[in-house]
Amino acid sequence: MKALDLLLNRHSCARLASPAPEGAELETIWNAGLRAPDHGGLSPWRFIHVSGEGLSKLAGIFEQAALAEEGDAEKAKTMPFRAPLITIVVASPKTHSKVPEIEQVLSAGCAVHAMQMAAYAQGYNGIWRTGPMAYSSIVNHELGLAEHESIVGYLYLGSPQIKVSKTRELPFKDYVSWL
Ligand SMILES: Cc1cc2nc3c(=O)[nH]c(=O)nc-3n(C[C@H](O)[C@H](O)[C@H](O)COP(=O)(O)O)c2cc1C
Numbered sequence: 106m107k108a109l110d111l112l113l114n115r116h117s118c119a120r121l122a123s124p125a126p127e128g129a130e131l132e133t134i135w136n137a138g139l140r141a142p143d144h145g146g147l148s149p150w151r152f153i154h155v156s157g158e159g160l161s162k163l164a165g166i167f168e169q170a171a172l173a174e175e176g177d178a179e180k181a182k183t184m185p186f187r188a189p190l191i192t193i194v195v196a197s198p199k200t201h202s203k204v205p206e207i208e209q210v211l212s213a214g215c216a217v218h219a220m221q222m223a224a225y226a227q228g229y230n231g232i233w234r235t236g237p238m239a240y241s242s243i244v245n246h247e248l249g250l251a252e253h254e255s256i257v258g259y260l261y262l263g264s265p266q267i268k269v270s271k272t273r274e275l276p277f278k279d280y281v282s283w284l
Pocket residue numbers: 115116117118232233234235236257258273
């Protein structure tokens with residue numbers, strides 16, 4: 106796949122099933138994430154791989170959080186099973202005199218995007234999700250996040266089950282101004 110085709114045509118898919126990327130393909134996806142722009146070379150991210158039994162563990166964590174935080178526990182416990190694989194991307198900012206935290210969180214966000222594109226380029230697809238489970242102190246605790254860390258996204262990955270007929274095309278003139 107040509108780089109520009111990937112950049113211009115990439116799209117998400119919310120309906121995902123097995124097979125999920127594994128082995129060298131999955132490592133390629135993680136390596137693409139690790140190539141995200143990174144001011145100061147701080148590697149301000151880490152990834153938590155969730156598949157198989159891990160999906161059930163995550164479902165239990167989501168249920169626990171939803172029950173405690175007045176969410177929809179019945180729905181929450183089903184959410185991880187929307188794909189055979191989830192990579193949780195955690196922003197793990199470092200203290201640095203010239204690189205503020207926001208830049209490091211942006212880097213972690215770029216890693217999500219890069220990993221979705223790497224999945225797409227290999228014939229898989231995915232979707233970046235957040236929602237209340239990305240901002241829950243209970244989930245953070247159960248996943249072992251440190252106080253300064255945060256979830257940037259759940260990247261659901263797998264084989265697309267539906268074909269996206271047309272991607273949204275925004276007219277660049279509406280978004281670009283000239284100085
Ligand atoms: C930070 C962030 C959080 C998102 N959270 C969700 C989410 O929780 N649920 C969802 O359906 N889409 C979410 N999206 C949007 C999808 O990832 C996707 O971008 C959107 O469906 C548009 O599809 P496209 O990527 O094909 O343009 C989120 C996107 C971003 C950047």
